Amino acid sequence: MPELVLELNGQTWTLDPSRSYTLGRDPQGDVVIDDARVSWRHAVMRWAGRSWVLEDQGSTNGTFVQGQRIHQTEIGPGSSVHLGNATDGPRMQLSAAAAAGADMYSAQTAYAEPPRAAAAPPQQQAPQQAPPQQHPAAAGWGAPPQQPAQQPPMQQPPMQQPPVQRQQPYVPQQPAAHQQPAAMGGGMGGGAPVYGDRSPTTFHQLNLSNVTRIGRALECELRVDDLQVSRHHAEFRATPDGRFEIADLGSHNGTYVNGEQLPRSGRRLIGPDDIIGIGHSTFRLAGNRLEEFVDTGEISFSSRHLTVKVGDNKEKTILNNVSFGVPEKSLVAVIGPSGSGKSTLLKALTGYRPADEGDVLYDNRNLYKQYAELRQRIGLVPQDDILHTQLKVSTALGYAAKLRFPGDTAAAERQARVDEVLRELKLDIHKDKQISSLSGGQRKRVSVALELLTKPSLIFLDEPTSGLDPGMDRDVMQLLRGLADDGRTVLVVTHSVAELALCDRLLVMAPGGSVAYFGPPEEALNFFGYESWADVFQAFEGYRDYDWSGRWHGSQHYQMYAADIDAVAPQSAPVQPMQQMRKPAKPQGWWPQLGTLIKRYCSVILSDRTFVVLMLALPIVLGVVSMVIPADSGLGYGPEKGRPPLHNTDAGTIMLILAVGACFSGAANSVRELIKERVIYERERATGLSRSAYLMSKVVVLGFITILQGIVISAIGVLTRDKLPDEGLIFSSNPEIELAMGVTALGLTSMMFGLIISSLVKTSEMTMPLLVMFAIVQVVFTGVLFQIAGTVGAEQLAWLMPSRWAVAAMGTTADLNVLMPFDGGKADPLWAHEASKFILDIGVLMVMAVICGFIVARLLRRHEPEVMR
Numbered sequence: 001m002p003e004l005v006l007e008l009n010g011q012t013w014t015l016d017p018s019r020s021y022t023l024g025r026d027p028q029g030d031v032v033i034d035d036a037r038v039s040w041r042h043a044v045m046r047w048a049g050r051s052w053v054l055e056d057q058g059s060t061n062g063t064f065v066q067g068q069r070i071h072q073t074e075i076g077p078g079s080s081v082h083l084g085n086a087t088d089g090p091r092m093q094l095s096a097a098a099a100a101g102a103d104m105y106s107a108q109t110a111y112a113e114p115p116r117a118a119a120a121p122p123q124q125q126a127p128q129q130a131p132p133q134q135h136p137a138a139a140g141w142g143a144p145p146q147q148p149a150q151q152p153p154m155q156q157p158p159m160q161q162p163p164v165q166r167q168q169p170y171v172p173q174q175p176a177a178h179q180q181p182a183a184m185g186g187g188m189g190g191g192a193p194v195y196g197d198r199s200p201t202t203f204h205q206l207n208l209s210n211v212t213r214i215g216r217a218l219e220c221e222l223r224v225d226d227l228q229v230s231r232h233h234a235e236f237r238a239t240p241d242g243r244f245e246i247a248d249l250g251s252h253n254g255t256y257v258n259g260e261q262l263p264r265s266g267r268r269l270i271g272p273d274d275i276i277g278i279g280h281s282t283f284r285l286a287g288n289r290l291e292e293f294v295d296t297g298e299i300s301f302s303s304r305h306l307t308v309k310v311g312d313n314k315e316k317t318i319l320n321n322v323s324f325g326v327p328e329k330s331l332v333a334v335i336g337p338s339g340s341g342k343s344t345l346l347k348a349l350t351g352y353r354p355a356d357e358g359d360v361l362y363d364n365r366n367l368y369k370q371y372a373e374l375r376q377r378i379g380l381v382p383q384d385d386i387l388h389t390q391l392k393v394s395t396a397l398g399y400a401a402k403l404r405f406p407g408d409t410a411a412a413e414r415q416a417r418v419d420e421v422l423r424e425l426k427l428d429i430h431k432d433k434q435i436s437s438l439s440g441g442q443r444k445r446v447s448v449a450l451e452l453l454t455k456p457s458l459i460f461l462d463e464p465t466s467g468l469d470p471g472m473d474r475d476v477m478q479l480l481r482g483l484a485d486d487g488r489t490v491l492v493v494t495h496s497v498a499e500l501a502l503c504d505r506l507l508v509m510a511p512g513g514s515v516a517y518f519g520p521p522e523e524a525l526n527f528f529g530y531e532s533w534a535d536v537f538q539a540f541e542g543y544r545d546y547d548w549s550g551r552w553h554g555s556q557h558y559q560m561y562a563a564d565i566d567a568v569a570p571q572s573a574p575v576q577p578m579q580q581m582r583k584p585a586k587p588q589g590w591w592p593q594l595g596t597l598i599k600r601y602c603s604v605i606l607s608d609r610t611f612v613v614l615m616l617a618l619p620i621v622l623g624v625v626s627m628v629i630p631a632d633s634g635l636g637y638g639p640e641k642g643r644p645p646l647h648n649t650d651a652g653t654i655m656l657i658l659a660v661g662a663c664f665s666g667a668a669n670s671v672r673e674l675i676k677e678r679v680i681y682e683r684e685r686a687t688g689l690s691r692s693a694y695l696m697s698k699v700v701v702l703g704f705i706t707i708l709q710g711i712v713i714s715a716i717g718v719l720t721r722d723k724l725p726d727e728g729l730i731f732s733s734n735p736e737i738e739l740a741m742g743v744t745a746l747g748l749t750s751m752m753f754g755l756i757i758s759s760l761v762k763t764s765e766m767t768m769p770l771l772v773m774f775a776i777v778q779v780v781f782t783g784v785l786f787q788i789a790g791t792v793g794a795e796q797l798a799w800l801m802p803s804r805w806a807v808a809a810m811g812t813t814a815d816l817n818v819l820m821p822f823d824g825g826k827a828d829p830l831w832a833h834e835a836s837k838f839i840l841d842i843g844v845l846m847v848m849a850v851i852c853g854f855i856v857a858r859l860l861r862r863h864e865p866e867v868m869r
């Protein structure tokens with residue numbers, strides 16, 4: 001019999017090939033190793049027919065054979081294995097068992113003689129720690145009104161006994177086939193090395209006398225086939241003193257040394273301890289060789305002691321010491337009652353709103369400290385669509401690819417990636433359909449497709465199945481299962497509990513933002529002692545003050561699934577303030593971004609026929625309405641019936657109506673434009689979108705539309721009048737141009753006010769009342785309804801009103817002081833028939849528009865991930 005003797009910490013076990021042995025901290029395991037670096041279920045040893053096999057069970061800190069981290073390896077007599085640390089972790093020495101007769105000896109002395117103990121099956125080794133627990137429903141959970149809310153839902157303090165009601169001793173369940181985690185590459189807990197201890201994907205020989213260029217271009221010595229990498233991205237240079245430096249070649253997505261971005265075209269000396277990040281690859285020097293590690297998506301992920309506090313003095317904790325970790329290829333679901341901190345957790349995990357305490361580890365690298373580099377490997381699908389639903393699927397993805405890939409990617413390269421993603425998500429048959437015409441599930445697929453463009457290793461989804469019917473719910477969850485199986489880590493926040501079984505791990509958040517459970521989804525209800533999630537959530541609601549977190553921390557599940565991560569002390573100092581971090585690189589320059597955004601915006605507008613028709617109809621209607629006003633002298637000097645010569649108050653009324661039209665059309669153009677795509681903006685901003693380019697694209701497109709509308713309103717409202725002012729102040733023979741300038745400038749400024757409203761409001765519905773309010777206020781302050789000049793208070797307030805300056809600009813040309821003098825009042829200085837006053841009036845309008853632009857930019861910041869502010 002090929003028995004093997006395992007020696008560890010002075011104890012020996014004779015391993016019987018007819019069964020397998022579990023190694024770890026679990027006291028019910030076969031070989032119990034009491035060392036914090038060893039996971040609860042660390043590894044398994046079994047006879048595989050020809051040889052003994054050691055298989056890591058997704059341990060946190062890894063299993064090492066001859067210094068190499070292994071997932072599964074053959075071992076035999078003479079092998080030496082370290083657990084938890086390659087050098088000083090607990091060491092197991094293997095040797096051959098003594099010859100035939102000794103077999104009996106070892107089997108018989110397994111328990112009797114401690115130094116030579118054969119491992120017992122779990123049931124034999126440890127008695128059950130606590131008596132079976134009364135079902136909480138029987139203990140009063142099912143009838144909350146009969147119990148005071150503060151009273152814990154169990155009859156016995158849950159901290160002192162396993163919380164789960166069990167008739168059998170607890171035996172950890174084997175993960176289902178799809179849940180079998182692969183080795184946890186980077187490790188998650190422990191001492192947090194700078195980089196996960198994976199084996200290099202490739203080795204490259206560095207050129208000692210020359211440079212080694214890295215990039216996508218064929219001529220690069222080190223070619224990287226990754227669209228996140230520029231054609232000529234960076235180069236390794238040998239220095240005269242035999243060292244190496246890395247130099248950025250003006251790359252779009254940046255070159256990173258230990259997670260910190262090199263200045264564009266900057267360089268830095270590097271040593272063997274430095275990690276150079278370029279696209280999905282990381283490089284490390286090993287002598288004259290370069291080790292390349294390619295992030296293919298199989299990464300571990302963990303959260304340690306994440307805590308978020310709010311309030312002026314950070315007095316309220318809304319996320320409380322959340323720790324969990326998952327190995328690569330995992331699908332994790334996060335559920336919890338409303339207000340339990342799911343969104344806060346998601347923001348903390350993605351770096352959108354970093355936690356005040358604690359870390360997020362991406363394959364053992366600190367996400368907050370290396371955000372600039374690692375954010376490119378994270379995809380986030382918010383609850384709302386992150387695509388313009390008016391566009392066709394392929395068009396929308398095309399624009400997204402243009403914004404997210406480096407400026408030097410060819411259209412064909414981007415299209416190839418879009419097609420690849422469409423095929424992967426089975427969307428190719430829908431690619432020519434408008435996104436809004438797709439079903440809810442298909443739309444979610446399109447949002448996922450967008451995030452997959454850049455090949456993220458870690459994908460977060462916020463309530464992807466909300467509003468979907470059960471069939472689509474399953475469809476989306478199966479899609480996520482597939483994404484994880486294909487080598488990604490996927491975390492989904494959900495309200496839907498129907499398809500939780502598809503996940504590898506379930507995180508249940510309790511009121512107050514702490515963890516109530518983390519572990520396999522199939523064991524969760526049993527853990528809580530309920531039969532349905534509705535009961536669990538009702539219990540959360542009924543016992544809000546109960547220490548759910550304490551119950552979790554006292555459980556065996558905690559020991560199995562989170563204690564490793566929790567073992568590392570929380571950071572005493574808050575994580576690095578985000579403002580000190582370098583802003584992430586932008587894949588595209590400002591001008592190319594502006595060009596793409598303008599094109600996309602035009603496509604969106606043109607694909608919305610109703611909007612186009614309204615935009616054309618609005619100025620026509622407004623212009624025509626002004627024609628209804630009877631005015632014998634048009635916009636020129638009187639005589640007016642029953643009035644002295646030259647007076648023409650009708651001109652003032654016409655100007656008032658034209659001004660109102662310009663205000664309405666300008667503000668109406670823009671008032672919904674920011675709020676309706678706020679989620680898209682927030683997401684794109686995190687991927688490197690420039691705020692000013694985004695704002696400018698709105699100003700350019702909406703400005704063009706508003707100018708056109710202003711011209712149409714003026715053409716109809718002014719040119720149809722029999723009489724116009726005798727002469728212009730600047731364009732002397734074309735006073736109508738000056739009148740049109742007043743109307744158009746007012747439209748532009750109103751459009752900018754509309755953008756302010758749009759960036760202020762929380763919902764689209766709030767924009768309409770504000771738009772009406774804005775327009776009515778403008779009517780009052782035109783200066784035509786009552787005399788503003790000289791009226792203390794009103795005059796000063798009117799300085800802030802664009803309509804005041806616009807009517808004044810028209811008034812200078814038309815000589816409004818003469819056309820409509822107020823009874824006993826003095827002339828309005830802003831209406832003086834002088835070119836300088838016309839320039840002043842138009843100038844103030846333009847300055848107002850620019851100030852509005854700055855205000856909008858400030859307001860937009862509020863809707864951005866913290867790191868981009």
Ligand SMILES: Nc1ncnc2c1ncn2[C@@H]1O[C@H](COP(=O)(O)OP(=O)(O)OP(=O)(O)O)[C@@H](O)[C@H]1O
Nearest residue numbers: 310311318336337338339340341342343344345513
């Ligand atoms: N900036 C803030 N200031 C004060 N309280 C906040 C802030 N952000 C969130 N909260 C509070 O923190 C708690 C958790 O909020 P969060 O949005 O994360 O919960 P949730 O589980 O995502 O809820 P839901 O399922 O309803 O979306 C809530 O009680 C919320 O009111």
